[in-house]
Amino acid sequence: MFDWIQNFADWLIYSIFSIDASSHLGKALNFFVYDTLKIVLLLFLIVFIMGIVNAYLPIEKLKNYLTQNKLFGLEYFFASLFGAITPFCSCSSVPLFIGFVRGGIPLGVTFSFLITSPLVNEVAVAMFLGMFGIKATVIYVTSGILLGTFGGWLLGKMKLEHLLTDWVKQLLNQSSSQNDSFEEEQLTFRQRLPEITRSAWGIVRGVLLYVVIGIGIGAAMHGYVPEQFFATYLGSGAWWTVPLAVILAVPMYANAAGIVPVIQVFVAKGVPIGTAIAFMMATVGLSIPEATLLKKVMTFKLIAIFFAVVTLFIILSGFLFNALL
Template sequence: METLERVLSKWADYLLYDLLGISLESSFGVTVHYFLVTFTVLILLVILVTYLMGTIVSYLPMEKVKNYLEKHKHSGFGNIAASILGAVTPFCSCSSIPLFVGMMQARMPLGIALSFLITSPLVNEIAIALFWATYGWKVTLVYVVSGIVLGVLGGIILEKLGMEHHIAVWLKNLGKPVGESQTRNKTFGERLPKIHADASQTIRKLAPYVFFGIVIGALVHGYVPESFFEEYISKSNPLAVPLAVVLSIPLYIDAVGILPVLESLVGKGVPLGTGMAFMMGSIGLSLPEAMLLKKVMQKRLIIAFFATIATGMILSGWLFNLLF
């Protein structure tokens, strides 16, 4: 994904700065450059992941998977497995949503799918390597464990709150199983029309929200200076950690892209835990993600999702400030 971003970044540089003469230093140039690169990467990921998950779901023995997960739901095993899967997949918050849709299509319990959705953007192997190099193994270990625990507990809590009734109606009806006996012996070619139909429906539902979400993120990225955040999450502010989470929501930056911002904030005196809360909020609770979630969740579930995860991020920030 990083290679693709570099290629697209060079293409955007050429288009904006060489052909159109837009200044690299201008807020407008930064905004449009960010939108072109981020939107292209995300829409390609959405398409790829949606078709991939549609293929996997087509071959899964859905009733067996559902029954197994239901059987182990109360032990938290499924939530732990989903969070670990999220930690080893290099997806951002928006590109994780097609996988969430696929899990719902496969009839997995909502809490388990949410555990994946929470952890996936927060922890990935590239961010871990950079984090280790910058802050050492102790800080990295606490961060990784915090991200996985947040995913496990968040999924369990939202499941216990009975939020499974508040996913979008179209998602409840997407790709209803037609019976394993009817599909078990089908070839891939015979399965493809159904896979394409379900994937196309999902992409049509999500694409406008990817577009408008990235427009918002690009405007914030280009026009809101970093000093704006430093002013409100300084060491002297007793509410700095909750504010850091709230102020980070309009942003959309992945776990790798936010690390230089975190380093800059910490270098200017912002406590590590406060900066960490800002980092977690910007990659796990962004406005673009909220717009996408609006298409796959009803309002009550979105509010509960954001409130639960924001609370966990605030507690994690306070924990980091106590330990480091």
């Protein structure tokens, strides 16, 4: 789907600027160009689609259903499952997070999606199956979905809506006003399209700086941090290697499909598979670049709480993996 962006990044960095493809600088710049273009495009498309959804679907009824009916936690499971079948990294999941919040979906349910979406996707599952077998793949997918389900449930019980940023609260007010206006005027899609487009571009413009900074950090780590560094310190199998793997992964940034081959290298060099998977989960779902992006929609306190809960569940998952595999 995004091959043309990769081809453009290769052409720009390796042909036009004549930077060696095997150099640290070449890898970092190629990563930066590719991910910046891809994520900005996804940001606009996703926010635009969510704008259409907000304009047409009875979001208020859905919100009331989720908040007033007893679903025995299934709303968190369904949000987590939806996250698993959407091929988004942590950065491109943020606009959907904004769209869900704007639509009035409970914050805990939205967190379930945000946690699972970068952790599990069909490409990573296919690669995981080929590299580690069906048992490891089933455990990986199941744990990713359960991580989102229980993580979202726990965060939802904390009632953290007041820790969203003022920018998101303003979007919520604007969204409410727009939905009221749409219902009163019964506008056609063509009449609504300019406002939806302007709203989508406004959101993209509001988070663009955070996207560029986040990808820049990730590109630097991607190009300059060698795989051998992690394999050296994580291969002992001691209990503390799982928490250490999660801590080392925080500055990293990659999607699940991109990090799976690295995990294979880790395992081949003696890193326990549970420790390696914990590293992968922390890389794709818990990173400084992601925190940079989330700063636009969450206060520091909310980011800290979110990271603490996800960190705890990833570490527990790592221990579970090592025990079962």
